[in-house]
Amino acid sequence: MGSFxxxxWLIVLVIVMLVFGTKKLRNxxxxxxGAVKGFKDGMKTFEEPKEQIQQSSATAEKTVDVQAKDVNK
Incomplete structure (x- = not known):
């Protein structure tokens, strides 16, 4: 009973096609x-600022702060 x-599945598909029709299923x-595509696009725009923050922190780690020393002391 656990696996079909x-x-x-073919019988279920035929019944669904008879009930709804092919045009309705296509719609x-x-x-x-369209909903899945919109969701993926939304996730991409959400991830872009996160990547920009990581890039800016990576460039900040590469900078070096140096103080000048007076050699004539």
Missing amino acids: SIWH IGQDLG
């Missing part, structure tokens, strides 16, 4: 794909 064979697929 390919025949079970659902497009909407779902």
Whole structure:
């Protein structure tokens, strides 16, 4: 009972296609794909400032603060 064979999934697919129709399923697929794409784009814009902060801290670590010493003392 825990696993379904390919025949079970094919029967479920046929029933879903009969109930909803192919046009409705296509629209659902497009909407779902658009939502996933929007989510990925949102995550990319969220990660960009984080990368910029890491880059600026990396350049700050490379700078060296030096004090001049008076050699004539």
